Amino acid sequence: MFGYVVPSRARLDERENERFRAVYCGLCHTLGRRYGFAARFLLNYDFTFLAILLSPPDEPVCAACRCVVHLLRSRCTMCAAPALDLAADRCVVLSWWQLQDHIADHGFFAGLKYRAASWLLARAYRKARVAAPEFDGAVRRHLRELAAREEERCSSLDAAAEPFAALLADTADCVADGSRRRVLRQLFYHLGRWIYLIDAADDFAKDAKSGCYNPLRYRYGAEEDKLSDENKRALAQTLDASIRQMAAAYALCDCGVWTPILDSIFYESFYGIGKAVLEGTYRKPLPRAKRTERGKQEETP
């Protein structure tokens, strides 16, 4: 996934920020514990969000932990929990198949870095596949469908977004309770749809240059390397519709202690991030290598 979904920090007090960070750190630890050091590089906000939605409504158990990045000051970290395990398994499986896609899409030299990453993650993937066999099958199937949509230059936004949306909906299958599973399936479907469309908008200029398939180009018949204002409005309308569907599903979930964080996401963040992407002011986090550098500089003054 892509790491778009973060809470609106301005809405959260120190305690809530701390709680979100505890899940983020907890997921990172879980990835490391279950899948080795390399898997920690897969950590992103979208899976943190997923872990929160899969968590029970009660206050999580946390402990102070140190790590390579937080050597000097220990961080409050969510302890091992089923939701973190589920999110970590799904994170590894999905990332692995996305890597395989990248390898297939790029030539030998351009694909080298993906091959290297794939080599580093091979063991982690083999373990994750055992932990989540159904999800592994679902991801393969949905990503094949996605490739087919790209191949045929699909001009329907909904049809193009369907495979990724359905893939995320399948992450809810691990929930035992029937009606909660239904609610989360619906929520994750629209989360997937939103992420897919927002990613397409974010990559619009890049795809226009490289000639890669972008569903927005075919849906709106846009020729330039920028979406027109009218097309942006149409896209915003359908993004809003998905956000409202997510919020309607979320209203039916009892999320307990996570409510303030999730409220800020469902009632504000999604709109803010969408706006930033459409207006071109959204910055993706720096590439991992640069961030590591910066991290080191800040850790060792």
Added chain:
Amino acid sequence: MNDPYKVLNVSPTASDDEVKRAYRELARKYHPDNYHDNPLADLAQEKMKEINEAYETVQRQRRAASGAQSYRGYQSGYQGYQGTQSGYAGSDPTLRQARAAVASGDISQAERLLNAAPEHNAEWNFLMGVVCMRRGWLDEAQTYINTAVQMDPQNAEYRQAQTAMNGEGYRPAGYGGFGTLANNDLCMRLCTASLCMSALGTGGCWVLPCFC
């Protein structure tokens, strides 16, 4: 039955006004308009029923405690959780069957019937829109419903679907009327700014790689 105060999310010592406010907020949250042609409408309806019953119970208990005699029971105002109705006079047999399929939740069957229908009139477009809505294909749903309204502007059912689709949805107090491109709000800009800031790495650990 669950504790009515818990359902309404207020303490048993809350004043009548506070109980009423809590009830109204929840009723707004689970209002049928927010679940129009939504696959989860049945769950929202259950929730609404639970809230109505809880409010009714609290009202009854409080009236009994204060000795009032003439309580007539609370009339719930929100009962309308229908998506698309099954019986609709005037539609041709295929469309009628498609409606029945939608109403029973068999979306694939409805789609098969609609794909086989020879004539694509306003009602056909409307039903296609409803099928797309239920699927989560919101962009196409919008197109179909708009077409239905264009072809038959007088039809209240089509217009209602269109209004519901573009409705604001529920937001708790304190969260303004946002839309992805609604440039109506200063707060929105502030939030976006704070988001960018954190993305650029000015603040805090979320930006650092967290190999904790």
